[in-house]
Amino acid sequence: MSLWTWFGLKTGSASTAWPLEGDDDGQQDVLGMPRYDPDECEPDCNACANVCVTHAISLAPSPDMAVRPEVDWGRCIVCQRCTEVCPTGAFTASGDWALGVHERADLKWDTQMSERVVHEVTERTRRPFARSLHIRHVDAGSCNGCESELQALNNPYYNLHRLGIFFTPSPRFADVLLVTGPVTKAMHGPLLQTWEAMPAPRWVIATGTCAVSGGVTGGNYACGTGLDGVLPVDIYLPGCPPNPAALIHALLMIAGRSRQRMRGGQIER
């Protein structure tokens, strides 16, 4: 239709320059994972752990009086409840989102882990994928929140194609398997079949808190507890759902074009 051609030409590009240039990632005012400062904790306070429905915050029983909450961002559904009930400001709301990590342990709060020196080496085999990465997505029981954000990646604002990243219908053409949902019992088989149909080298992204740890329904009669023990995971990306910028960051990590920003549960600033 000439109508639409004219409209498209007149409108011009609607895409953001991020992440190649600038910082307009489209996530203005989006609340991400809370910030945690254990030094602010009061002894004998368990307000945060009591309201955390997915047990991202827990208190290990200990003879030590000054026991502090253990935090696992891999279980966090970003509900902001801890930031509302914390009496001291140990948990505060923040916009932190670049949470993709290679090792599951890096999502757990651990000061020693966060301070270790890491040399990230991009494997030679990844080079060819830096500007041509094909994704097969499998919904293994999500609430459709993750799908909504994944679909957003192809809208003109994020325009994933410009980064050389494409969704592909066939697992035979896919380099990355992007899985959402806690892996329901009925989707377990189709998920494995999709994985087996993919050529090597292949990578797996556990997308969203459900795929990382099970989320709100993990381990009930119909659901598993995410991808651990089901498939070898290369990137864990928690979030409920992870926003499109976080998804792009994780995909670029696979392509060797972005760095891991979270270590030992702490995000570099």
Next chain:
Amino acid sequence: MKNCDYENVDAADLKARTERLLADGGRMQGLYAWFPSASHAELRYVATLPGQTQFVGWSVDVGDDAIPSLAGVCPLLGWHEREIMEMSGVAFSGHPEPARLVTACLPRGERGPLEPDRVTRASVAADLPAPSLPAVSGRHVQLLPFGPVRADVLESAQFIFLYLGEGILHYHPNLFVKHRGMERQFEGMEPASATLVAERVDGVDTVAHSLAYVQALEDAANCQVSERAAWSRLVAAELERIYNHLHYLGHLCHTTTLKVGEAQGKLLEERAKQINARASGSRFLRSVIWPGGVRRELDVGAIASGLRVLKPQVEQYIALIERTTSHLDRLISTAPLSQKLAFDQGATGPIERASGIDRDLRRDHPYAAYRTLPPSVALAEEGDAFARMKVRIAELRASIALVERAIAEPAPDGPLLVPCAPAALAEGLGWAESARGTVLYAVHMDGEARLARVKIKSPSFSNWRVFPSTVHDSNMMDYAINEASFGLTISGCAR
């Protein structure tokens, strides 16, 4: 409990009572089973009557005998009855399709997943056969099982087509591969925290689901939220409709291969989601609704400035769509749904309104601030894909206008949150008109004021039930357009 008046009805009278309800212009809204004690099951029929804001209901004791199925009188109850048989183990006699539905893809258990641990009564859950395809013969008939992993970024479901050339002879959707046991997940939870679970039943209907759930709790607790909270709820619910309907229009363009139309629809959806984020901190308006009110104030300035930019773009987009004959040609007369079929099979939301059924919970059973800020309800008569799009377009415009009207005046006074804690053994009913239609939640508390049973009736469950009847006897080329014109989600249906 004020939202629904329950009357004890004998199982033997059910058929006559239902016929009378329908003759009076009433409508069945849902049906569920719950267990007041481990040895005792009860059925709840939930309905609405014309001109009455409050819902009406029947409470039926389940004895040793099977309950007569009402699927012949009121076909929309067919899926509800199947779900009760497999999930709660209650038997129905004379059911036309007594096969598993929700648990069709799960390993078979001795009892249904919603039967309590120490249940003593007999269960039919283990006896139900798996659903089967009709026997179709003929040399040129082809079988196409499509899914559950489908092309593009889509929710998992398997669609089975039996077709001849281009013509679809029979269509069977397997919608429950991503059944997550949501209703069971609520059980035993502290009621306020469970709002977080309700928000995650259907991600793109976060506000509608959490709103229906907290309204059920507030009904159980006899709690009245402030005018300010009710106002915030209305604004959040309409913002949710705006981004959903924009997505709908973009996706519909995708199926008619109108590429620029698709890109523009999804770009506007993105802008609407960014407005949501600036207004509430969440692109899906999560962490807003809470029992007793709302958790956070919406940023009115962000909404006002966002809509000021978005509204003319939406108008321009709609004007282009309405002038694109190649797009409209694919929609007009495609997959018509008659008013009778829509009513009998329980179509809801924009789908039933596109088939000429004038019903909207916001107007007919007002909640939140819809009494003071009534929506204009869009209607169409034709029932085809074009009518379904027209209704969504009219609703999109109405939602933008309603939000503008709401934020034009200063927000009403009052606290954001008031205490809301249902007592032990209390029960309640709540509803909301989502972008896709009726969301209904029923809650029952246990002896320690924790959740004993939560029933979710989602709009996609109703509309997926209707949808196959528009596919039979249509052709393969129209299938994707027809499905997009319904605007369904799988997560809402499978729960």
